[in-house]
Amino acid sequence: MKPTWASLGVVIVLGWMHLVTPSFASARSVLVTSSRDAGRGSLRDAIAAANCDPRIDHIELDHRVGSIVLESTLLYTGTQSLRIEGGWARITGAGPFDLLLVSGGAPSISLAELRIENGGRAGLVVSVPAGTTNEIAVELCHVSIRGMAAEGLHVDEYTDGIGTGVSTDASIRLRISDSVIEGNGASPTLDDVDGIRIDEGGLGDVDVEIVRTRIENNVFDGVELDETDEGTVHAMVAFSTLDGNGVGNTVMNEPDDGLDIDESGPGDLDLSVWLASVSGNFDQGIDVGEADDGDAMLSLSWVETSANGQEGTKLGESGAGSATAHVSAVTALSNGDDGLQFEEDDAGDLSVDASCVTSRANGKDGVKLEETGAGSLRFTLRHARSTDNADDGMQLSEANAGDLAVALDDVTVTGNVSKGIKVKQSSSGTGALTTTATVVVDGNGSGIYDLNGVVRTDV
Numbered sequence: 365m366k367p368t369w370a371s372l373g374v375v376i377v378l379g380w381m382h383l384v385t386p387s388f389a390s391a392r393s394v395l396v397t398s399s400r401d402a403g404r405g406s407l408r409d410a411i412a413a414a415n416c417d418p419r420i421d422h423i424e425l426d427h428r429v430g431s432i433v434l435e436s437t438l439l440y441t442g443t444q445s446l447r448i449e450g451g452w453a454r455i456t457g458a459g460p461f462d463l464l465l466v467s468g469g470a471p472s473i474s475l476a477e478l479r480i481e482n483g484g485r486a487g488l489v490v491s492v493p494a495g496t497t498n499e500i501a502v503e504l505c506h507v508s509i510r511g512m513a514a515e516g517l518h519v520d521e522y523t524d525g526i527g528t529g530v531s532t533d534a535s536i537r538l539r540i541s542d543s544v545i546e547g548n549g550a551s552p553t554l555d556d557v558d559g560i561r562i563d564e565g566g567l568g569d570v571d572v573e574i575v576r577t578r579i580e581n582n583v584f585d586g587v588e589l590d591e592t593d594e595g596t597v598h599a600m601v602a603f604s605t606l607d608g609n610g611v612g613n614t615v616m617n618e619p620d621d622g623l624d625i626d627e628s629g630p631g632d633l634d635l636s637v638w639l640a641s642v643s644g645n646f647d648q649g650i651d652v653g654e655a656d657d658g659d660a661m662l663s664l665s666w667v668e669t670s671a672n673g674q675e676g677t678k679l680g681e682s683g684a685g686s687a688t689a690h691v692s693a694v695t696a697l698s699n700g701d702d703g704l705q706f707e708e709d710d711a712g713d714l715s716v717d718a719s720c721v722t723s724r725a726n727g728k729d730g731v732k733l734e735e736t737g738a739g740s741l742r743f744t745l746r747h748a749r750s751t752d753n754a755d756d757g758m759q760l761s762e763a764n765a766g767d768l769a770v771a772l773d774d775v776t777v778t779g780n781v782s783k784g785i786k787v788k789q790s791s792s793g794t795g796a797l798t799t800t801a802t803v804v805v806d807g808n809g810s811g812i813y814d815l816n817g818v819v820r821t822d823v
């Protein structure tokens with residue numbers, strides 16, 4: 365029989381599918397059907413196929429795969445974006461190796477419906493190759509990363525490991541939703557192996573969004589974002605918990621927080637946290653630092669930061685640039701240091717607009733704002749309570765060039781061991797404190813007001 369063009373097409377397609385095993389769900393998707401470490405139909409085979417064929421951008425695990433015990437790292441070296449849909453499979457591996465390593469500079473790696481558990485090193489490592497200048501995006505949706513000896517997720521731009529060697533000029537974008545990052549970093553010898561860690565250097569930004577996600581009981585920081593040189597940090601955390609991180613750390617290079625962000629070099633830091641719990645962490649709940657040129661902007665709304673070992677929230681801004689914070693419906697109870705601590709240094713202002721804040725039984729001040737260097741301090745606080753703290757209810761200070769303007773409205777300050785409200789304006793400039801319906805019950809150990817260089821007006 366003479367072959368038709370249609371039958372020839374079938375033969376060609378079947379032959380091509382035979383060459384690129386395992387089986388294909390579509391032309392650019394590989395279906396994983398085996399739970400074995402390697403071999404036909406395995407996840408390792410699928411990733412190897414994607415390493416060789418840039419048309420493959422999708423790997424799907426059949427929901428019957430169940431559990432895969434790896435004997436070595438799954439290494440994705442492809443340069444194309446890749447999405448792995450895990451079918452709720454569980455990937456583990458007892459040896460001292462990272463479970464999934466992405467090293468080819470793919471613009472996007474996306475994992476969904478996958479459980480990555482109990483590995484001997486990190487869960488997912490994205491190692492950005494030298495010379496990369498584009499954005500590298502990492503997306504986790506319905507992913508759990510639990511019980512890794514090292515980081516749960518580590519995105520690293522450096523050639524020689526954490527923050528050392530030569531960095532690329534890539535930007536890093538991370539999106540996490542409906543996920544769990546829990547109990548990672550248990551190695552007794554590795555340092556700074558956080559639940560989620562981004563090491564970004566050189567040109568480029570860090571852009572992070574964490575939604576509906578639990579990041580808990582990691583041995584080091586829950587989340588650590590380090591951005592250096594030119595570039596900004598934008599981070600948003602919502603409907604999430606970052607509790608109990610940094611506890612049980614036996615290496616102790618540095619105390620660890622729920623959320624730790626460090627931005628340095630030119631560029632800003634912009635963090636929004638809303639509807640979140642950041643409590644019970646070893647050091648600070650939220651610890652953000654912006655250095656050199658650029659501003660720090662912090663927005664907290666409906667956030668609980670309690671029972672952290674040091675400050676509930678700590679913001680530090682240094683170098684040129686200002687610090688601005690909007691705080692509403694924030695609770696800070698029984699932290700080891702201040703409930704809220706904002707410090708701005710060098711050129712630039714510190715401006716804080718806060719309402720509905722409860723700061724109680726903290727180890728030092730309920731609220732501490734400190735502005736030094738050129739620039740002014742502006743603070744408005746409405747509908748707030750700062751009570752039963754071990755030092756002052758409120759300590760607000762402005763130094764060097766610049767003015768101080770504080771307005772308190774419907775604020776209750778009582779039961780603090782030292783002063784109720786301590787406000788200090790030193791060096792040049794003016795100091796003004798306006799109180800409206802502010803209740804300062806004389807239950808403070810050293811009296812109600814301690815004003816230095818400040819004129820108080822009660823309206």
Ligand SMILES: [Ca+2]
Nearest residue numbers: 566568594595
């Ligand atoms: Ca940078």
Ligand SMILES: [Ca+2]
Nearest residue numbers: 629631657658
């Ligand atoms: Ca900066």
Ligand SMILES: [Ca+2]
Nearest residue numbers: 685709711712
């Ligand atoms: Ca500054």
Ligand SMILES: [Ca+2]
Nearest residue numbers: 739763765766
């Ligand atoms: Ca000043």
